[in-house]
């Protein structure tokens with residue numbers, strides 16, 4: 267029965283207490299002895315290691331010292347190497363000391379590599395960018411706009427009445443980009459739909475005639491359409507550029523019955539909507555009124571979301587002018603909205619190219635990318651999902667390494683016809699330098715670039731005061747917060763004002779035939795920004811001047827960046843005599859005082875208007891829940907009275 271007896275809850279016969287405690291104490295004794303023994307062993311081991319390390323360190327030191335002495339003797343010029351070795355030696359010593367002072371066993375032994383220990387001190391190797399094949403092998407086009415050889419009659423693919431129109435507009439010869447890209451595009455369009463057209467990237471200098479290179483093939487390809495649908499969409503970064511491209515299209519579609527619409531915010535949203543679509547009472551559906559749409563990215567998204575019947579399902583061409591800028595400004599995610607709209611077309615993902623796919627699937631719109639500084643960063647271009655792209659580029663005169671590192675743009679070359687200067691100036695006297703440059707130059711039109719919105723207004727006030735009483739020196743200003751943006755722009759374009767102070771918003775694409783000089787009042791923040799600013803002059807083979815004011819404090823940085831990109835080789839230094847500057851000191855002081863008062867006055871006025879607006883429109887909201895734009899603009903325009 268004992269076999270089945272279970273001792274529950276300590277049940278059963280209890281053993282005598284004395285036996286139990288004796289066993290316990292003997293066990294404890296044994297354990298303590300074992301611990302003591304282990305301790306002893308560890309200490310012995312440590313002592314042995316310390317001896318070993320000391321010996322190692324000593325021999326290492328000795329070796330290092332010998333090496334150092336040898337090196338010092340060998341050459342004095344290799345002092346850098348010696349320093350490095352010294353640094354390494356001290357580092358090693360620090361490590362060894364750490365080890366001796368009871369560091370971890372593996373550190374002490376020096377047998378293991380401690381990962382990440384010297385990480386920050388090591389020089390990181392630069393990863394070389396690997397360009398895709400199509401980008402590495404572009405079709406090279408000359409950027410030279412003089413001695414043109416290809417006349418407008420030399421392209422047999424071009425319709426006769428387009429040629430006539432060109433001649434009527436005073437264009438007798440094609441620029442290199444035009445006689446290369448136009449036939450290529452016309453040929454790609456003439457193929458049957460199963461042969462999907464390849465996408466095109468064009469990187470040519472400023473003012474080399476890129477606009478006509480896409481306008482003419484599109485007009486020719488669409489002119490024989492029967493039913494109007496939006497078949498070409500041109501996306502540009504700013505409103506003024508949209509108006510400009512729209513005008514070029516208008517000029518060449520008057521020989522056809524195509525219709526082009528500009529969506530840029532220059533007109534009211536309702537007006538734009540009525541130009542885009544109309545509702546047919548007969549068919550009981552929306553019909554497109556436009557064939558070509560030129561738009562800014564933001565306005566496109568607005569219409570995609572709020573214009574009923576606005577359809578891009580028949581899109582054949584998607585042109586992205588100033589492509590690198592538009593890609594950068596993906597923050598409003600226009601491509602995502604466009605893609606969602608064209609869900610059946612699936613813009614970004616190229617499907618597997620099987621015969622079935624090519625034959626039955628609607629071809630994606632052909633993408634045409636144009637810029638003077640097209641990024642060579644494949645990651646950025648990846649967002650557009652280009653289909654077997656082909657690349658047209660010009661031969662850069664600058665060194666191979668002339669790259670804008672911030673954007674990965676290669677080929678930074680300004681037009682040959684552009685004379686470039688830089689002027690070293692003291693920060694406190696900068697406006698005075700600008701005043702004298704404009705006064706002496708006596709150019710018909712001057713574009714002045716600054717780096718911030720606030721400066722546009724304050725510099726314009728200052729110049730207006732200083733040029734009081736001068737003939738042909740009226741100053742206007744243009745920025746995203748300018749109150750009369752359109753009026754100022756039109757007055758400059760029409761020649762009513764001669765000096766326009768602006769930001770880089772107008773630094774791209776803007777084309778004005780009579781613009782003679784571009785002045786960067788603030789040094790451009792990146793080489794490609796300089797390239798676009800300077801490129802507003804010296805366009806289409808005409809002479810032009812670009813001047814950059816460089817503050818003495820940032821001279822070093824300027825030289826470093828501009829030397830690297832090769833711009834400095836072409837630039838000359840321009841100086842202004844101190845005596846000349848002194849002659850207008852009084853006028854300058856008065857202008858500064860005036861500017862200060864005017865800014866304070868403006869500031870007060872704006873605050874009052876905001877208060878009044880708030881009273882009228884509670885919480886700055888209009889009836890439909892929309893924010894009052896005047897309030898918004900005024901708030902932004904609260905300009906601080908800060909010095910220039």
Ligand SMILES: Nc1ncnc2c1ncn2[C@@H]1O[C@H](COP(=O)(O)OP(=O)(O)OP(=O)(O)O)[C@@H](O)[C@H]1O
Nearest residue numbers: 437439440441472473474475476477638775777806
């Ligand atoms: N074949 C030509 N002959 C004469 N002038 C031309 C020709 N093609 C274009 N132009 C003129 O050259 C000027 C610059 O053209 P366009 O604006 O297309 O340059 P772009 O390459 O787009 O410059 P950016 O890169 O600055 O935008 C325009 O005034 C245009 O009318």
